[in-house]
């Protein structure tokens with residue numbers, strides 16, 4: 001069985017490091033860098049507008065997907081969601097995108113490649129994780145709460161299709177006031193994957 005990180009028994013400590021401007025095709029964001037003390041994992045938050053005014057903030061808590069976010073993979077919907085979230089924040093002129101380094105729902109990139117190989121052989125996304133000895137989802141969102149606290153973000157309107165993720169966020173101490181759907185990027189390569197997420201992981205992917 002895989003070792004879970006961060007350890008659920010130990011509250012993670014996350015240090016704010018520095019902020020800078022980040023111009024993008026969607027608009028100019030401010031990028032805030034954070035570092036987790038134990039794992040030295042580096043996370044960023046992109047913000048736009050005044051997010052510390054106490055009002056709910058449009059937010060995306062995006063888990064790293066190197067293949068979808070940076071390498072144009074059509075196996076999932078991550079890259080499309082990343083773009084749509086940045087676009088939505090820019091259109092509203094205010095919001096936050098937390099880019100969380102928990103690749104492959106927490107199993108890491110190399111294990112995700114192993115999982116994809118099993119999926120190439122017929123397993124679905126959940127079965128593949130289980131065959132490798134991992135739970136379907138190993139993510140831990142307590143790190144995100146620390147980053148929201150550091151930025152004085154009191155409550156969030158979360159862009160997600162995953163109601164279970166909202167529960168996980170609430171259990172991590174994050175004040176979620178609304179779910180904002182983020183349905184983009186369905187294509188022939190991820191059709192089955194998205195159907196599996198809806199059937200087995202509870203995602204609301206049908207309007």
Ligand SMILES: Nc1nc2c(ncn2[C@@H]2O[C@H](COP(=O)(O)OP(=O)(O)OP(=O)(O)O)[C@@H](O)[C@H]2O)c(=O)[nH]1
Nearest residue numbers: 063064065076102103104105115125160161162165
């Ligand atoms: N283990 C595993 N991880 C995957 C797979 N496809 C995508 N991921 C990872 O899943 C994470 C994204 O989680 P999802 O379950 O797609 O979406 P979600 O964040 O729960 O829900 P949304 O907010 O609606 O996107 C990223 O870390 C991806 O790297 C897969 O087949 N296997």
Ligand SMILES: [Zn+2]
Nearest residue numbers: 065068076078
């Ligand atoms: Zn992905």
